[in-house]
Amino acid sequence: MTKRLSLELRRMAFESHDACVSCGYAFNKGDTSHLGYGNDDEPLYVCDKCAKLLKETAIRHYFMPRPYILPVPNSKLWRYMDFTKYVSLLASRGLYFTSADSFEDNYEGAKGLKNHKEKWDSHFLEFFRSAIKNPPPEYKHGLSEVEVENQASKLLADLELVGMANKQSTFISCWHESEHESEAMWRLYSSFLANAVAVRTTYESLYQSLGRDPSIYIGRVQYIDLKKSYASVNDAFWRKRKSFEHEREVRAVVHDLDCKEQGKVLTCDLDQLIEEVFVSPKAPAWFAELVTDVNKKYGVQVAVSTSELIEEPFF
Template sequence: MQTMTQRVTLELRRLKFESHGNCVSCKSPFTVGDTSHLGYGFDDTPLYVCDNCKDQLKETAVRHVFLQRPYTVPEPSSKLWRYMDFTKYVSLLSSRGLYFTRTDCFEDIFEGAKGLKKRKDGWDSHYLEFFRSAIRNPPDGVECKLSDSDVEEQAQKLLRDLEEGGEDHKKRTFVSCWHESEHESEAMWRLYSTFLANAVAVRTSYQSLYLSLDRDPSIAIGRIKYIDLKNSYAGVNDAFWRKRKSFEHEREVRALLSDYGTQDLGKIVRCNLEVLIEEVLVSPKAPGWFVHLVNDVNEKFGLNVKVSPSELNEVPFF
């Protein structure tokens, strides 16, 4: 078996991110526990392959045990919406970047939570047993010589570390939230712009959002899964992709990144606005001149994009 060189280029990371579930050579799907091989072919082409195709690699950069993503990726053409007041829209144009909020700043105190506090004993019991078993059963060639009390002490420490890590994770995780829908949403106008006359909705698609962020493989984009915390928990790696059932109306797709350096409450990530913004709709409460104002601001910042009145203001007949 080839020695891993650890030479992982941006192109190779993008290939793994975009082809995540399948070998790029034989197209076979990976299953949990399979080994995936990242490296370069004999013509130096980046490759992401399965065990059956690993002989196509001249150089193996890294190998991974395959795990499913904790989120599902929307279809490329899926429509995504972000509702905001006019000042935030101007900030988007001025900074030419998306604002990612640090997750401990959200109003939802369950952001990043694993479950309900009253059910924490069940969580602790499960992971204590998991840690005890892992300590008592080290990899082949390693003997566990710890006493039962030592095993218990280490397992308890690992459980404390897991909880402290969960709290700390909220301060290094940043999110940009979008609403997935084929149509404009009256409810989202109310929720995220307080139905202001000077609010706008930016429409994009999954593909446009991904491309506008320069295909950055460190930014995950996926659907939130809504779960009943009275009967289940969010997994250790799932917490920022799970929300309570009571938020299901949001149909949230989020872009998520981790930043271990910044202490700020949010960060702006540069993006290509010409790619990101497919259309701008103005609030149903906006006066007629507001469309012209948004067009003027777009022109000032060099953005050529369609600005439309809300479809909610269409006139019916009876």
């Protein structure tokens, strides 16, 4: 294997994650996916059956399903924010990703409830013991029971340290998925301020605006009952408690071991990202004009609309 992973190949593997690009075979957990290049150096992401099409094998992967669900391409996503954050978005021409360690929810990235940790530890200790005692055929562990136990305990401790470190190296941009404007989201994420806006986009536009970057993962959060289950090692940042289910969150996630700040800005194409801007239902009449003027100043041509929530009822 050459380990030559071009951007085009990484994009193909990312976008076609679930199936072979040649025959359409749907991968199952544990299958081998092959990444490489064909006779004309075209990128290929294929199954065992189609691996013969590869002139060069870059790498093989043990297939694992995504830890999140992809929204449909045209699903509407909303980001509610105060006006200063909106201006920052325009001025930086970038999307701000917050460190998971900075979120108010201290369960961000958690695997489960502390009073259930003993059961979690027991499961992984047994998993590590089995892995140590049953290496591939060409290896023999030759370890005593005490040595096996010590190694398993060390791996468990390392797993917990990695979990804590991941909170500092994981950065998230949160969006609300809905066909319609949300009164609850105005209250939660803009404090119902008069000088607040909501940016509307779609999943596809968000993905495209970030340059189809295969290192940025975008998907739906799943809400679980931590009294009955755990988040796994790979999906901890894609699981939240049931009490947050009203958020209907879609998040973009990126990992950066080198960034030590509380957040980072990733360049994005604002013309691709912003499909429409809505002003707060508490905003005065002139505020929409101000937002329009600021958009023009930063070269963003997008519709600015008043909130649907100010429509008058009849009885």
